[in-house]
Amino acid sequence: MQEKKENNTKTIHRLSEYITKSDISFNKLSLELGLSNSYFSKMVKNGGSIGSDIIENILRIHPDINANWLLTGEGSMLRDNKIPEESKRSSTPISPTEESIIYRMYKEKDEENKTLIEEIGGLKERIRQLEFQNKESDHHSIVDDITEAFTKESSGDYGEDSIPTKLPSGSKRSSVGKV
Secondary structure, three states: OHHHHHHOOOHHHHHHHHHHHHOOOHHHHHHHHOOOOOHHHHHHHHOOOOOHHHHHHHHHHOOOEOHHHHHHOOOOOEOOOOOOHHHHHHHOOOOHHHHHHHHHHHHHHHHHHHHHHHHHHHHHHHHHHHHHHHHHHHHHHHHHHHHHHHHHHHHHHHOOOOOOOOOOOOOOOOOOOOO
16 A cells, blocks of 8 residues: 555656546547657656646646646545536526527527628629719719810810811922012
8 A cells, every 4th residue: 555655646646547547548648738659658657747837738638637636646536526607507407488589589680680691782782883883984074074175175276167277298388478
């Protein structure tokens, strides 16, 4: 009996005891923690110390281990089966009436979501139409500005009713007006 107590004095030995009783292996635990397969076997063989970060991860992955027992050897190996208050609420059965109310609320929200999605789709289409109209009106505005500018320039040179005449070309000069 004395020998077992000595083997159980280090955290690694208590962890080894937990592994044996839990039907898991150090290899599986090593994989869960992202450690090399030989990490724990070397620790057990050499009676090494486990780092606090590794112990924290072990307790996160295996919440049934009593942290006090793992670190000090005091108390029982496994935590009490006390359920935290939050877990109690979620495991409380729901009455058929409550279930019906929750279902109706869900259906109402689902219908409201569908309506909103359709409305958003309609608004997106309206935005596309307005953007197209805006681009089209910008295009017409530019064309109208160019046409108006050309018309004003043309009427200024020739008069409103005048027909433009062909301008003389090249070096041939008219002899009109020469003496």
